[in-house]
Amino acid sequence: MGILTDLRSSISRATSSLFTGGEPKRIGIYGPPNAGKTTLANRIARDWTGDAVGPESHVPHETRRARRKENVEIKRNGKSVTIDVVDTPGVTTKVDYKEFLEHDIEKEDAVRRSREATEGVAEAMHWLREDVDGVIYVLDATEDPFTQVNTMLVGIIESQDLPVLIFANKIDLDEASVQRVSNAFPQHETVPLSALEGDNMDEVYDKIAEYFG
């Protein structure tokens, strides 16, 4: 990250704080691949700024670089909170170009995607260490949440004493089990939602304001 970027970030934060009375928190959206992180980031950004963050896809690792949407002002209960939303690549311990081949991607492109996805995971982990003030951890509620990656990441987040919300996404699907997600991380608040359909977004914003405001 260059000096100019840092400077710009600092200026935008200072400018924002003039209006909101507080520095915007940088909220990282983390989770495994295909949990719906970008869909959520886009939903939040569109709802409050009108812009999207990045392309959504069923292909895993579509997001291979962290993307940021700054100064997302969320108004709740007469107050407003301003956050920077950081959409991160899905975190995993293994990236294999062959999984892209299943999505009709040519091998050369698949290998490149795989390499970029790996770089993206490294970037996401680096951001987690240094650049986020809070975390929205997005899980696909139709998938088993009891994975080592989830456990490890939540553990790291806790070690940083970062505020964290667990989002059980894709509740519009029949197989979704919010209970299973909340059972996996009973120490944290689990918020059910469908970022795609916009289900339960009121509670989502309530919680974001409550936790990160």
Place this chain on the structure above:
Amino acid sequence: MPHQCTGCGEVFEDGSKEMLSGCPECGGNTFQFRPKGADLPNDPDPPDPDVDDTGSDPDDPDPSGPDGDELPDRDDGAVAGTVGRATTRVRDFVSPSGEPDPNATWPSEASGATAAEPATDDGEIIDADARRDDAGVDEDDAQASARTGLASREDVRDVGEPRTGPAGSEPAESGPSGSGWTGDTGAGSDGAADGRSDRPPAGEGDQVVSDPDDEDPDLTELREQLNDQFESIKIVEPGEYELNLMELYEREEYIIALQENGRYVIQVPDQWIGSDFDDR
């Protein structure tokens, strides 16, 4: 207490053959290494007898052994508890201060999977990472021997394990099913191996993987393979990568681009310029 199953907390003697085919207690295939020589503020002398309760079962190479019925049911409550405890351990693991949390629980404490498990184990686990560099200094003779030598063939035979032939040049990844450190395909096991159990063993792990079925394993080669596993990103082949999340998280430098030839570009943090610049 050199090795401990990250799933159920079962303890294995250094060089134990049982764990090579997975934890007999829970079937898990990720283990936490804890050098014996690393003393702890709150646990100065790990009890040696621990190793006996697991290491003295050489006639039962079956991973589902006599205690296998203690495999916890995968009902939500039990698993949630396990995950919670594991999370606690991860948090302790990455705690910046490296200060062991005396209240941290270890899976075996609550699950009761291991009868003779002392409550002091949590300290050991936490310390394994922080003190891995010191491990070689205070180790006793047995540990030193384990680090530098291979188990004798008699030892291996005593266990009664089937000798399924040489594992060739890649015993670390082509060993008995269920024994893989990071070679297995299960995402869950990879996560554990990458993030937690891999780091502490560093050089010591060779004893573990060299034990199994090799006729004449090349120790140097094994070491190299194991060292490879502890890098933050392992290039299995072009387009296929294994990531050590904990390493990536803990690195100060930032990998921004991988090259085809296995090299990668990093962004060096400002602190590396010199000690005077560490106020960033």
